[in-house]
Amino acid sequence: MKNTPFTQKHIALGAKMAEFAxxxxxxxxxxxxxxxxxxxxxxxxxxxxHMGEFILKGENALDLIQRVTSNDASKLTPGKAQYxxxxxxxxxxxxxxIVYCIEENKVYMLVVNAGNIQKDWDWISKFNxxxxxxxxxxxxxxxxxxxxxxxxxxxxxxxxxxIMNLKYYTFTKGKFAGVDNVIVSAxxxxxxxxxxxYFEDKDGAADKIWDAIFAAGAASGIKPLGLGxxxxxxxxxxxxxxxxxxxxxTTPLEGGLGWIxxxxxxxxxxxxxxxQKAEGVKRxxxxxxxxxxxxxxxxYLIKDAVGSTIGKVTSGTQAPSLGKAVGLGYVATEHASPxxxxxxxxxxxxxxxxxxxxxxx
Amino acid sequence: xxxxxxxxYTKDHxxxxxxxxxxxxxxxxxxxxxxxxxxxxxxxxxxxxxxAEELFGTVEAVKTVSDLFIPVAGTITKVNSLLEKEPxxxxxxxxxxxxxxxxxxxxxxxxxxxxxxAAYQAVVG
Numbered sequence: 394m395k396n397t398p399f400t401q402k403h404i405a406l407g408a409k410m411a412e413f414a415x416x417x418x419x420x421x422x423x424x425x426x427x428x429x430x431x432x433x434x435x436x437x438x439x440x441x442x443h444m445g446e447f448i449l450k451g452e453n454a455l456d457l458i459q460r461v462t463s464n465d466a467s468k469l470t471p472g473k474a475q476y477x478x479x480x481x482x483x484x485x486x487x488x489x490x491i492v493y494c495i496e497e498n499k500v501y502m503l504v505v506n507a508g509n510i511q512k513d514w515d516w517i518s519k520f521n522x523x524x525x526x527x528x529x530x531x532x533x534x535x536x537x538x539x540x541x542x543x544x545x546x547x548x549x550x551x552x553x554x555x556i557m558n559l560k561y562y563t564f565t566k567g568k569f570a571g572v573d574n575v576i577v578s579a580x581x582x583x584x585x586x587x588x589x590x591y592f593e594d595k596d597g598a599a600d601k602i603w604d605a606i607f608a609a610g611a612a613s614g615i616k617p618l619g620l621g622x623x624x625x626x627x628x629x630x631x632x633x634x635x636x637x638x639x640x641x642x643t644t645p646l647e648g649g650l651g652w653i654x655x656x657x658x659x660x661x662x663x664x665x666x667x668x669q670k671a672e673g674v675k676r677x678x679x680x681x682x683x684x685x686x687x688x689x690x691x692x693y694l695i696k697d698a699v700g701s702t703i704g705k706v707t708s709g710t711q712a713p714s715l716g717k718a719v720g721l722g723y724v725a726t727e728h729a730s731p732x733x734x735x736x737x738x739x740x741x742x743x744x745x746x747x748x749x750x751x752x753x754x
Numbered sequence: 755x756x757x758x759x760x761x762x763y764t765k766d767h768x769x770x771x772x773x774x775x776x777x778x779x780x781x782x783x784x785x786x787x788x789x790x791x792x793x794x795x796x797x798x799x800x801x802x803x804x805x806a807e808e809l810f811g812t813v814e815a816v817k818t819v820s821d822l823f824i825p826v827a828g829t830i831t832k833v834n835s836l837l838e839k840e841p842x843x844x845x846x847x848x849x850x851x852x853x854x855x856x857x858x859x860x861x862x863x864x865x866x867x868x869x870x871x872a873a874y875q876a877v878v879g
Contacts (some may be wrong), residue, residue, distance in 0.1 A: 740812070
């Protein structure tokens with residue numbers, strides 16, 4: 394099991410630790426509800442250094458990215474980032490990712506899921522016939538997500554550039570708490586505002602930045618957080634989690650990711666996806682909320698009123714901000730419109746739920 | 755973590771205390787910590803007579819769900835109604851206000867077969 398540069402801090406601060414994608418990660422500190430509320434109402438810090446980062450460089454870098462991703466990376470200019478996915482040859486999803494444009498047509502950073510680093514690397518390499526320069530910088534790159542409505546206000550004194558007005562999915566690169574070459578990106582996985590910061594752990598940079606963030610946020614009550622709250626926060630927003638809601642067998646169109654699937658360019662499985670779009674998908678990822686008491690969990694069956702299976706839950710939780718249980722799942726398209734009544738099979742009892750449009754909050 | 759010496763414990767992380775033939779049952783500090791924030795408990799066996807280690811309900815936490823097993827044979831007589839409004843009592847006071855059920859035990863001596871605090875402490879490390 395790998396450690397992040399912050400693993401020892403999490404342990405020293407009393408976090409409940411567990412292995413996640415081969416890394417020793419904090420799952421919770423004070424409890425999911427408490428940590429969840431900290432992000433919705435104030436500010437908190439997630440260590441997500443387990444995530445993967447690739448640098449793609451050279452005159453063929455953009456060409457390669459265009460070939461392997463579904464979104465149109467040619468629209469990116471320096472300082473802009475884009476949510477995208479890597480379709481496989483059947484139209485399923487190898488991974489979802491964020492593409493950062495560092496230098497237009499020259500240098501890009503791809504941020505991928507921790508559990509898929511090797512798979513993505515191999516997949517992208519396979520299409521790298523024009524020899525774009527590729528670097529896997531995952532092991533030396535730190536990633537902290539400082540999220541919440543007060544996050545940028547707390548961090549602003551630590552940076553030279555204006556981060557309080559950074560637009561969603563844009564970033565700056567510069568000095569952060571005295572450390573050079575830190576990317577501050579207005580992204581996140583919580584829907585609560587804030588930034589994610591990327592930097593190399595050298596010369597004690599990880600300690601320096603962690604300590605500076607908690608010193609700057611002490612008066613505001615900034616909190617360290619675990620991955621449990623990250624999951625409830627993303628689920629309240631209806632954001633997909635790779636491996637749960639999308640995977641090699643689900644297409645971006647089925648998964649509600651048509652908005653990042655651009656048929657104006659060529660990419661892997663474009664024809665298959667274009668055909669699926671024209672014919673219409675047979676199943677759709679939908680949000681739903683429980684009407685009767687019960688909490689949906691991954692892999693519970695979704696049924697209709699007479700008990701026939703119409704789909705499967707991919708994510709579910711009690712939503713801390715809402716005080717009710719919500720989930721995501723695939724259902725046959727005829728059951729996918731908002732307000733459709735569906736039933737979740739919870740330990741052999743059919744519990745009533747209804748389809749609602751995400752985000753839930 | 756706290757494991758009171760006056761209680762008995764199961765490998766499934768329930769605790770039981772006995773007064774006469776009336777037992778009070780809940781989950782341990784270790785169990786509530788592992789489960790995290792509890793959302794509700796579901797006991798559908800009120801009034802039923804169960805054998806030791808039979809399922810008496812489930813506990814739903816934000817992230818997970820877990821079965822609840824009866825430590826010794828008996829009849830379930832009461833469910834803690836406080837937990838309907840304040841399920842977090844199970845997290846905050848697992849051996850006090852966070853108790854889950856009361857039951858009339860079939861044989862009070864059965865409790866002696868369960869772990870004491872020291873033995874349970876050794877199980878959870």
